[in-house]
Amino acid sequence: MKAVILISGNGSNLQSIIDNTDRIDLQISCVISNNKNAFGLKRAESSKLRTAIIDPELYNSKDAFDRELISIIEQHEVELIVLAGYMRVLTPLFVSHYFGKILNIHPSLLPKFPGLNTHQRAIDASETAHGVSVHFVTEELDGGPIINQESVIIDNSDTEESLSMKVLKKEHVIYPKVIHWYTQGRLKLIDNFNATLDGKMI
Ligand code: NHR
Numbered sequence: 001m002k003a004v005i006l007i008s009g010n011g012s013n014l015q016s017i018i019d020n021t022d023r024i025d026l027q028i029s030c031v032i033s034n035n036k037n038a039f040g041l042k043r044a045e046s047s048k049l050r051t052a053i054i055d056p057e058l059y060n061s062k063d064a065f066d067r068e069l070i071s072i073i074e075q076h077e078v079e080l081i082v083l084a085g086y087m088r089v090l091t092p093l094f095v096s097h098y099f100g101k102i103l104n105i106h107p108s109l110l111p112k113f114p115g116l117n118t119h120q121r122a123i124d125a126s127e128t129a130h131g132v133s134v135h136f137v138t139e140e141l142d143g144g145p146i147i148n149q150e151s152v153i154i155d156n157s158d159t160e161e162s163l164s165m166k167v168l169k170k171e172h173v174i175y176p177k178v179i180h181w182y183t184q185g186r187l188k189l190i191d192n193f194n195a196t197l198d199g200k201m202i
């Protein structure tokens, strides 16, 4: 299955997907970044993948930016859009255009801690468990149906840095796994609140 991957930063999740493309039946048609300095672009180039950069400063609205994003994606006839550390909220225009075809990985046990700075917020809230969620993207930020989660324990000695490392290790396993479910046609988004795996509600 052909996919585009959207990134904004380091791209370690992109790397874990690249390293598993054969096993998960994925063909990465293009890696798109809103940040020209994203290290993930270098990773993509090292693997001979096509890349595109969309500079937000050249667009005067979020809709104009997302229209450009759509026009780039349309050149590739993809069936899946994978957000891998993509840091811009997608407009309703974009989300409705690709309804049921967008996956995101979020570094918390949703519905806890949607949005940003999840590791520090989990520590500040004295949580003992934390983790990662993969979900379908809908209009509501980090609010689409959760597909799969992995948890980690928060120790007293954990810092934002040490906790993010623990969670990233889980991310690099869970995301290729869920993407494989998708490429095998096992996952369907029904509506903004419901999805199925092998025909069963999740
Ligand atoms: N878009 C929609 N419509 N729905 C979701 O569930 C989305 C999404 C876009 C990205 C990833 C998400 C995460 O996993 C994601 C999920 C960016 C922000 C944010 O506030 C929040 C959550 C996520 C991504 N971004 C700021 C903005 O104004 C910019 C912050 C920055 O540049 O540092 O877009 O966490």
Ligand code: GAR
Pocket: 008, 009, 010, 011, 012, 013, 014, 040, 084, 085, 086, 087, 105, 106, 107, 115, 168, 171
């Ligand atoms: C990951 O922890 C990912 O879950 C998170 O950013 C990191 C990106 O790392 N995503 C978000 O916070 C989305 N807003 P990576 O660039 O090394 O894959």
